[in-house]
Amino acid sequence: MTEAAGRPPAFRVVDLIVAEGPEGAERILIAGLTVGVAAGEIVAVLADGRAPAEALVGVLAGRRRAQYGSIAVSGSARRRHVGPAVPAGLSVVRPGQWLPGIGARPAVVVDAVHPEPRAGDTVASSARGAARAGSAVLLVTDDPETAAVADRVVHLNRPPQPPTRPEPPAEAERFSAEALTAAVLGSLTSAGVAPQRAALVSRVLVDADLRGHFSHGVGLLPMYLDRLARGGIDLAAEPEWISRDSVVAVLDARGGFGQVAADAAAEHCARRATEHGIAAVAVRGNNHIGMLAAYRDHFVRHGVVGLVLNISGPSVAAPGAGRPTLGNDAVCMVVPRAEGRPLVVDFATGTVASGKIRHAAHRGEPVPPTWLVDRQGRPTTDPEELDRGGAVPVFGGHKGLGVAVITEVLAGILAGGTVSPLVHKQRAEPDRAMDCSQLFLALSPSAFGDPPVDELLRVLSAAVADGYPQGAPRVHLPEQQEESAEAAAREHGIPVPARVVESLGWTADRTATAVGGAR
Template identity: 30%
Template sequence: MTDTDGVKMSLDALADMSRTILTRHGLAPAHIEAVTRTIVAGERDGCASHGAYRLLVCINTLKTGKVVRDAEPRVAEPAPALARVDAGGGFAQLAFERGLPLLVQKARANGIAALAINHCVHFAALWPEIEALTEQGLVAFACTPSHAWVAPAGGTRPIFGTNPIAFGWPRADSPPFIFDFATSAVARGEIELHRRAGKAIPEGWGVDADGHPSTDPQAVLQGAMLTFGGHKGSALAAMVELLAGPLIGDLTSAESIALDAGAGSSPIGGEFVLAIDPAGFLGAEAAAHIARAEALFTGITDQGARLPSQRRYDARARSMRDGVVLPRALYDDLQALLA
């Protein structure tokens, strides 16, 4: 169904469109399925900046030649509680899926385990990875640098990426408690969506190329984004650079954008994932102590506050029932990829 504002699609139809577009542009089948799952999940959960729009980002990256279309991830075990996947220059989704079983196995054997994904191209949110771990009853943390688009607190020149961090806590009878946010004031995709829509962005999201505050999305995209919370967000951004950069032998955001060399690809580098099995600390009492967290969540919601990701879960229920609506301009751009 179409109108002047949008095109309504089922989730299956969106997945088919994603597969067709990615196939048309030469991505290998295993990567197509992994990327499609992530894109459909973003749109399904109402995350417009990480949903169908990211197909445009993927295809642009494929056109730059900065991603290996048929990369075969290689899984390794550098230590008893560590797993590593060399993505071989491919998109991160398939590398994570290949490393997930070993990460879960090691977390259960050791109580805690970490996964390093190296040499990957990352364009998506982190919550799909976190949710996959909470589904296994694990507590999880993940982070990744990006391109140097963000200035440090007190600065005006980009050195950090948007550098998201994500955390997940499993719940027995409810969707997991998950947060996933950029350490920049907003995800870069949000600024891109404002630019596409011809809308001004809020003050505090970024500065222009001369370091002056700006509400013009194009000026900020050409200047620098800002961290959230001033020096606090800036410190967290630096933490991400270190954990998912030098610690795992991969690129910082400044190194990633230098390697891009103006091609305009998605960020190139690594991802750091930590998984904790509550039974490692608590043994047979794990379920009882995990359940104690429900009092915390109730204390939040009983006063009218919203848990992180609740908006996503509400959107998920609606879209699984009713499908999704893509903005007409985005749908036309996606169809043009098939021309």
């Protein structure tokens, strides 16, 4: 940010990031504000709404915590602003609250978001009075007319526009599930994939989009096709059973499509659990298998509880670390119900699945600052940083790291004889199989005396809902978000970023028109 010509800043805000909301679903209020103000200068920060303006004032006044950033006042120490604190030499005032001796302060913030007008003491006179007294004045407002009194105006959350930035986000194309499946199938078979195998991969990708998990959906198809062309996915590979005579089986995927080995493992595991009460299948030498919940039908059909664990290449940083040294591993549990949809719990060990960040990059959108750190370990809202050496923080601090280690031991060390730091990253090494691994577990309720699964799940669900004094929010249990996403997709079509559609060369004559206007 340019300061007043020839004058060093007396007051600086650097890389300030503020967000609100639950972890993994945050709303960004301030996306990296940097501004400097010289002594005697008035700089207005014009917010794009009241909430961001209030957030900025709250942080500057020490009433609110910021996720990242620092504040420096001339003559006082620069501090990282991770908790409420007000640097020495800084005052926050409202018009009408003029403080004695304000001219002795190196920096003054005029809070024009919550004015307390008093005759003869308007926003303009408050700001100009402090500037005449030699203070560096930062005027915070969401009103363009109020901001006009300043020497300079800085627009909060308006990103810089260097020439290397991608174009503004394009509108998504919308497809029905059937049309999107047909389009994916056509692209895969055109690349030489056998129809039956292409149908499986298409189903898994479209299922993820249908459930709102775009990180694992059709947006992956261009990468899959590139890996096919370069040899990272072996077109003709047939999974090979190393052993399958006991309750524990081992399947070598041999570097083919990950979905092929995963589907075979899920079916075998679920069926064997109905015979023995419990079963496990280890899959090694595999590639990306997509959304783990995509294999739920095998467990549901056989009436067994399923647990799937997966390790992947390094993209996650340990608590407080900056470099990606762990896989964004995944865990999924499937609990069939006698009536209705199964309970599905499916999550990554990173704060968010890496694919969600890439989906935001496809759409040209920022991400919440808790989703990603750059190569220096600093929170960032730029999704492109993920492929520049950035990392996804592990979820839940050291407890989340514990879940990741459990997954590494079960799905990595036991199932595959490997760990995520040894797995090849599919984007960085498109010519090599990932050599990742999965563990599929299944348990039959009948082996445990046929407990009343449905009834106890209802008790559990009611207990969760009863914990909200004002009534449970719409989404308060696993699977509810997916049900809502699927209903919307069925009605309005599945959105696929135009950038992805263009890269695949899809045109209107390659996709069937669907009811409701979706392709």
